[in-house]
Amino acid sequence: MISLHEPEFHGNEWTYVKECIDTAWVSSVGKYVDQFETSLAALTGARFAVAVVNGTAAQHVGLLLARVMPGDEVIVPALSFVATANAVSHCGAVPHFVDSCMDTLGMDPVALQEHLEATTERSSGQLRNVRTGRRIAAIVPMHTFGHPVDMPELMDVAARFGLPIVEDAAESLGSTLHGRHTGTFGLLGAMSFNGNKIITTGGGGAILTDDPVLASHAKHLTTTAKKPHRWEFFHDEIAFNYRLPNLNAALGCAQLERLPDLLRRKRLLAERYREAFSLASGIRFVGEPDGACSNYWLNAIRLERPDINARDALLAASNDAGFQCRPAWTLLHRLPMYSSCPRAELPVSEALEASLINVPSSARLAGPDA
Numbered sequence: 001m002i003s004l005h006e007p008e009f010h011g012n013e014w015t016y017v018k019e020c021i022d023t024a025w026v027s028s029v030g031k032y033v034d035q036f037e038t039s040l041a042a043l044t045g046a047r048f049a050v051a052v053v054n055g056t057a058a059q060h061v062g063l064l065l066a067r068v069m070p071g072d073e074v075i076v077p078a079l080s081f082v083a084t085a086n087a088v089s090h091c092g093a094v095p096h097f098v099d100s101c102m103d104t105l106g107m108d109p110v111a112l113q114e115h116l117e118a119t120t121e122r123s124s125g126q127l128r129n130v131r132t133g134r135r136i137a138a139i140v141p142m143h144t145f146g147h148p149v150d151m152p153e154l155m156d157v158a159a160r161f162g163l164p165i166v167e168d169a170a171e172s173l174g175s176t177l178h179g180r181h182t183g184t185f186g187l188l189g190a191m192s193f194n195g196n197k198i199i200t201t202g203g204g205g206a207i208l209t210d211d212p213v214l215a216s217h218a219k220h221l222t223t224t225a226k227k228p229h230r231w232e233f234f235h236d237e238i239a240f241n242y243r244l245p246n247l248n249a250a251l252g253c254a255q256l257e258r259l260p261d262l263l264r265r266k267r268l269l270a271e272r273y274r275e276a277f278s279l280a281s282g283i284r285f286v287g288e289p290d291g292a293c294s295n296y297w298l299n300a301i302r303l304e305r306p307d308i309n310a311r312d313a314l315l316a317a318s319n320d321a322g323f324q325c326r327p328a329w330t331l332l333h334r335l336p337m338y339s340s341c342p343r344a345e346l347p348v349s350e351a352l353e354a355s356l357i358n359v360p361s362s363a364r365l366a367g368p369d370a
Ligand SMILES: *Cc1c(COP(=O)(O)O)cnc(C)c1O
Pocket: 054, 055, 056, 057, 080, 081, 083, 084, 142, 168, 170, 171, 191, 192, 193, 194, 203, 204, 205
């Protein structure tokens, strides 16, 4: 079976992890946590990166720092992994699903603007959903399969409605739009280093921000809000144990060193898929949007005519033939716990759900000589 996506450990992973064990610095503090954060900030151009235990935790804390409160609504794309909505729920808030674009696979700024104009009103300085009466607190764009969303347009809409943006950049380490790294456009961004992502720390995530106050609060909230002291245990707010262990950060440091080579080979693989599928009728290869440089985390094709039965027939045939292909996620509003959440019309998300197929995307598939 050729799997959908495999991690690669061809660099200093073993050396760094062994050093953690040899020195007994395996847990919640250690030099690799600091090094991983510094390297991530340098790579993304964010002023600060705070390493955390996984991408969902990063998104959760990002939303809290953007002042999402219990009872609020948060705008998220219906086409996303469940964690995007779960992080909203963990704040006691309610996801409000909006539609995506065909070309970016991410949140559609034009549809969002029209939806907000039609369904919200501003009262005493707050944006409210007129149907539910709830405050709308933030917008969460997600960079699907590594392809950057149209952030400049979304930031315009967000500014017009006075909403902060918390980017779900879980899938897009290494992806840029007009030269700027995904996850650094919004007030805060969240990344994931789960085993299936472009690089992995086993499990892990990071919060990105340019704001020094938010960055230090992110660190504080994710490390039990302990006031630094030589012996006293004093904690000044209800916080989380969302720390990334040094052991995992060591893996991450080694993985980051290999990222440029990974990205190069993933682009080569994407190019080969593009050529191969240019000959297939009725199928389009999903390429990077204009102005974007995608990490091509997961390569995707889509059926020109959305048809869930045709999609499933293709999935069955490819999996039978030993190629692990996958559909996109079931749209979030179809999941039982999110079925009664507010939502916009979702015609493009529905078409994408019935037409997207992810194909094997491990960098090693670019070939032994790549
Ligand atoms: C992977 C992923 C997450 C969550 O990351 P974890 O590290 O698995 O918690 C969030 N959003 C999206 C879109 C993802 O793909």
